[in-house]
Amino acid sequence: RPSHYYYRKHRLLCSALSLATMGKGNAKKGTSSTSKSGGCWGSADFERRMENKFSKSKTAKAEEKNMKKLERLHKLSHGTREKLEEKKLLLQIRKTEREVEQMRDRLTAWDAEDEAKRERERQEEEEKKRKAELDLANGIKKRRKRPGPETWKLRGAARPAHEVYDFDVRYVDPHMKEHEEAAKRTKRQVNVLKVYRGRLGNEEAPQPVCRAFLSQLMQLGMLQLEARKFKGAREAFKECMDLDGDGNNAITTARQRLMRLFLEANKPASARRLWEKFPEDRSAWIRYSAALVEYVSWSILEEEGSNEQTAEDLLSNAIQCNPFCAYYIAFHSKFEEVMEYVDEIEDADAGTLEEAIEYCSSEQIGHWIGTDGAIDWIRKAVRCILNGGVVGKCKRSHLESWSSILTKIEYEYESSQQEQDNQKEQQHRDNDSNNDDLSESSSEPDILMYAGMFRTAMEMIQDSGELNA
Secondary structure, X not given: OOHHHHHHHHHHHHHHHHHHHHHHHHHHHOOOOOXXXXXXXXXXXXXXXXXXXXXXXXXHHHHHHHHHHHHHHHHHOOOOHHHHHHHHHHHHHHHHHHHHHHHHHHHHOEOHHHHHHHHHHHHHHHHHHHHHHHHHHHOOOOOOOOOOXXXXXXXXXXXXXXXXXXXXXXXXXXXXXXXXXXXXHXXXXXXXXXXXXXXXXXXXXXXXXXXXXXXXHHHHHHHHHHOXXXXXXXXXXXXXXXXXXXXXXXXXXXXXXXXHHHHHXXXXXXXXXXXXXXXXXXXXXXXXXXXXXXXXXXXXXXXXXXXXXXXXXXXHHHHHHOHHHHHHHHOHHHHHHHOOOHHHOOOOOOOOHHHHHHHHOOOHHHHHHHOOOHHHHHHXXXXXXXXXXXXXXXXXXXXXXXXXXXXXXXXXXXXXXXXXXXXXXXXXXXOOOOOOOHHHHOOOOOHHHHHHHHHHHHHHHHXXXXXXX
């Protein structure tokens, strides 16, 4: 017989012996014999494997696998919504930075003649556009005129002799001409940012370019703040604050934005320097932030040089500047139930109801709530003042002035509405189609609505007896 026949028979015998041995081990012990019988596979091993295999259904395994795959793709992907938004924000920051640098170069080398020429060209371009739109609306099609010889750009031998040869009496050296014009331009140039530093927003400065530059700086700072780039935002706000001025005639909110940045970045020392630099500033963003930082320094950190009297003085100053904020912070839960459409208010004037609503609907109320004992401290101060006590220099009349201020606001609003209605009737009577409806073009928030909501919240607080607790 051939040799492969015996080889095949030998393999069959070995397989039979291994099966017999596996059966004996399982029958005696009933457990896996993998470790003791030289690596043989037992029935218990098979059952355990099948149990692990079917412990989870196929759909559950597939879902788990897909979830892991999606998580991995999400981490490695370059086109998620969050990353796209970050890229858009960075592109907007780069664009604003370029615009700021262009305007800075323009203002540091301000030439009145060039600016007047630029303004004339802009007006001519606008007039040309207006006429073209008017002709298009009337169906008038104008033929393009053939350009005259003055527009030709001749080159080489086609140029006139007086443009080429210096022996011609009409020849003008272009290099000397450019040099003379540059010298005259240098004498006319003025560094506006240096000359009008601290009053760049005033009428005496070249407007509207200076105010547009301040606006661009504020926009750059806001974008940097949104991207959590605190250093760039701080530099933009500081430059805008220095150019706009330290007085009450500032047209930007750089100081308020800088104070918010310091609190968000946890820079109490910088915030302290800021409010000490502007002791006469009556903005709620400055005064209430000063009271909060001083309270933390005295009550929580127990720093040297901070005490209860200093904190109370700063709080009383804040209450005198804006009493609405004191009520809103002390009883914020009641006001949150009543106040609506608070996101519509932006950059409100200091000491007004709108400023209090804007302040208490921003991230600042989170700082007050997150500080241990801060809400109780200001609530206690409000109750003490209303019950005849004195906190700093603040008296009862300062807190009770909210009702008279709201009455004045409502009266002025109704008077202005009546005046607008009279103007509208007069326009309708005169059939003046050039003037638009004042009420439709106005984008100011409805102060009468906010006054009513604030009054409702105060009535709820008074009826609950929380002011006298």
